[in-house]
Every structure is written in structure tokens, then in C-alpha cells.
Amino acid sequence: MAEDFTSLLIAVGVLLSPIILALPLRFWWTFRVGNQPEHVRYRSWVRQVLDAGEPLSTRRQELDHLARGLPIDVTRQGRIEMDVLHPLKLPHFMLLPVLILSPLVGLIGAILFILLFPLILIAEWVLIDRGLLAKIIDFIMRLMHWGIIGIHRLDTGVRDEDAMVEHMHRLPTTAFLGLFCYLIVSYMPLPSWLGIAFTVTLFLLLTSIIVIVKAASHGELVFADTSQRRLQPMERLVDDILAPVVGLGLLFLLSRQLFLTQIGASNSVFADPIWFAGIVLIVLYSAAAVAIMVEISFFGLRSERVRMVFQNQIVEKYNPILYAFTREHDRMELNPIRTLKEHLVHGESEIEQNEPFNFEDMLRAPSTLQEGEDATPPKAPEIESFDDSD
Numbered sequence: 001m002a003e004d005f006t007s008l009l010i011a012v013g014v015l016l017s018p019i020i021l022a023l024p025l026r027f028w029w030t031f032r033v034g035n036q037p038e039h040v041r042y043r044s045w046v047r048q049v050l051d052a053g054e055p056l057s058t059r060r061q062e063l064d065h066l067a068r069g070l071p072i073d074v075t076r077q078g079r080i081e082m083d084v085l086h087p088l089k090l091p092h093f094m095l096l097p098v099l100i101l102s103p104l105v106g107l108i109g110a111i112l113f114i115l116l117f118p119l120i121l122i123a124e125w126v127l128i129d130r131g132l133l134a135k136i137i138d139f140i141m142r143l144m145h146w147g148i149i150g151i152h153r154l155d156t157g158v159r160d161e162d163a164m165v166e167h168m169h170r171l172p173t174t175a176f177l178g179l180f181c182y183l184i185v186s187y188m189p190l191p192s193w194l195g196i197a198f199t200v201t202l203f204l205l206l207t208s209i210i211v212i213v214k215a216a217s218h219g220e221l222v223f224a225d226t227s228q229r230r231l232q233p234m235e236r237l238v239d240d241i242l243a244p245v246v247g248l249g250l251l252f253l254l255s256r257q258l259f260l261t262q263i264g265a266s267n268s269v270f271a272d273p274i275w276f277a278g279i280v281l282i283v284l285y286s287a288a289a290v291a292i293m294v295e296i297s298f299f300g301l302r303s304e305r306v307r308m309v310f311q312n313q314i315v316e317k318y319n320p321i322l323y324a325f326t327r328e329h330d331r332m333e334l335n336p337i338r339t340l341k342e343h344l345v346h347g348e349s350e351i352e353q354n355e356p357f358n359f360e361d362m363l364r365a366p367s368t369l370q371e372g373e374d375a376t377p378p379k380a381p382e383i384e385s386f387d388d389s390d
Helices: 002-033 037-051 056-069 074-085 090-094 102-129 132-144 163-186 192-217 234-263 273-301 303-318 340-346 349-354 359-364 383-389
Strands: 147-151 221-225 230-233 321-328 331-339
Touching (some): 002 074, 002 090, 002 234, 002 273, 037 056, 037 074, 056 074, 074 163, 090 163, 102 132, 102 273, 102 303, 132 221, 132 303, 163 192, 163 234, 163 273, 192 234, 192 273, 221 234, 230 234, 303 340
Parallel strands (some): 147 321
Antiparallel strands (some): 147 221, 221 230, 321 331
16 A cells, blocks of 8 residues: 555646756846846836837837846847747646657657647548638637627737747647547557557647648637627637646546556556656657647748648638727727728738827937037027028
8 A cells, every 4th residue: 555655646746746856047137037127127028018009019119228238138138028928827837848858758749740740630621621611710710609800910020039939829629639649549458559559649630730720820810799888819728628628637637647557547558657757758748749740840931821822721711800909098990901801911010100100209209419519499590591592
């Protein structure tokens, strides 16, 4: 009995090791982004712009002027902005040890990715090129009585955007999905080799679909549920559905499996709790390695094409309006900008040119005067000089 309890404690310690390893990485990232008073001040200014519903591009000149006055270099300025837009939390840093263990899990991840990439291309052809995803969106909208609009994105105009932060922000969805598939299949009365094959198949199929959906929905499209007075960004829909299911499911399945091993009710090859905990980490980090390869290859090369094709399909069917969702002194407004079709054609440039330059903007604009220099009125022209020229 004492040996069983000791094995259980060791297994729990093994399962908690990613969290323990993530803590110093989390502190390192806080230091790398910046935790000095000037960094905190600049972060608060960026947060104020985003809370007002304004894209960073509209306040780019003002933010640059504030950063130079602190002073903050351009690299750290962009790092702070990306951290506000895509905050990295403890689950993200739990996956970083995969880079340390890459010789062990990298081979498994590479094999899985070789099998995964053709499935991603097939899913892209079915969901995007054949228009299946647009048809599914149309069915959901009619079923839920939703409308669809565009909301101007706030992450346009980030200073020296660091794509690594955005890639890291998406990793947990794929990595924890792989572990969830493994735990689900482990409860089925299947031989070990068949269970592994079924786990890999289920993980690859789900990942290929989720990758395409996330790439396609990464944009301005938003579901408008007017009856419930709610706006649901399309790109958040997958995470909002998966996160609670996978998160709570992992806690339940891990706890149940450890309990079964403790009372001797588990007849699988993973009946030993320490062996089970070790396999869990291998599965988690292998799925994380696959997620990293997907981010580097697919999201780095083909995601923009998927997004544009899908958004053009939605535009042709619904012709949604692009709005600016702004807030000032707790007064929220949805201001139409133009059609999303025009936005996709012209990009951000025309929006910035058409925005009015009011008196408050003039006061916020950086001055050309040196500090301590007095402003002097312009000199009146000499009328005589004009007469002489005649």
C-alpha cells in the first residue's frame, strides 16, 4: 500500500513538472518583455488605445512619440504591444520544454507532421476551395439566427511585429488536443497498437480541420447575435468551444486514470501510475512538436491564402459592413466604415487617410519645437518687396 501511494505521488510530481518548469520561463518572459516602470507605463498606454477600440495603426505616431520620450527602443516597444495583444500565459510556457526534449519528441513529431500535412491540404481543398466551410457558416447563421459583420481589427500597425508570439499563442489548442485524444482512446477496449493508431488518426483529422478553420477565420468577421446583444468573433469560436471541453476533460481523465491505477482497476499497459505519467508527457510534447511544425510551415506559408479565399466567399454571399467598435467614457458605438469587400481590396491605407484630424489629435501630435523653445508668430510679409517685383 505504501509503495502504491509513493508511486502515485511520483506520478503526480511527473505530471506537475511542466507547470514547475514553466514558472521560471514565465518570469523570464516578463523580464524580456519589460517590467520596469517605463515599460509598465507604455503597456498601459497601449491598453488604453485597445480598450478604446482603436487599432494601433491609428495611434502609431502618438505611441512612437510616447515611447521615444520614456525612452523605449523599437524592439521592446513591439514586444510590449504583441504581449498585450497576444498574452502568453502558463499553459504556453508548459509547452516550451519540447524544445529541450526535441531529440526525443522531435522524431515523433516529424513523423506525425509528415502524415498531417497532406491531410491539411485535403482539408483546405474540401473546406475552402470547395466552399464547404462557407456552407457550414451559412447553416450555423440560419440555425442560430445570427447576422455577420466585420469589426476593424486592433492588431494592425504593431511596431516590429514578432510573429513568434502569435505562433506561440496558438500552440496550446493543438498540443492539448493531442493529449485529449490519447486519453479518450486509452479508455477504449483496444489492443495497444490499435489504440495508438486510432489516437494518431483522430488527432491528425481533428488538427487538420481546426488548422484550416482557425486560418480562415483569422480576420474581421464577427457573428452578430442581436437577440442576445452579443458579438462573437469568428476566430474565437473554435477556442471558445474547445478550451472548456479539452481543459475540463483533461483534468477529469487524468484524475480518473490515476485513481484507477491506484485501486488496481486499470488493466491497460499503463496500469503503473509512473509509466502512465511519463507517457502523458511524451504525448503532450509530441503534439506540441507537431503544433510548432504546423505554425512554421502552414501558418507561415498558406494561412493568408486560406483567409483571403474564405473571406471573399463570405463577402460575395453576405457583403457585410466593416465597423469600428469604439468606446469613450463608457459610451460604446458601432460606426460603419465601409463594406468589407472594399476593405479587402484597399487594405488599411484608405482608412487612415479618411479619418478626421480633430483638435484633440492636433494636441496629441508631437511638436516640432525643441524643449524650452518659445513659439513665435510668423512674420508678416513686406508689401514693398512685392511692389518692387512688379
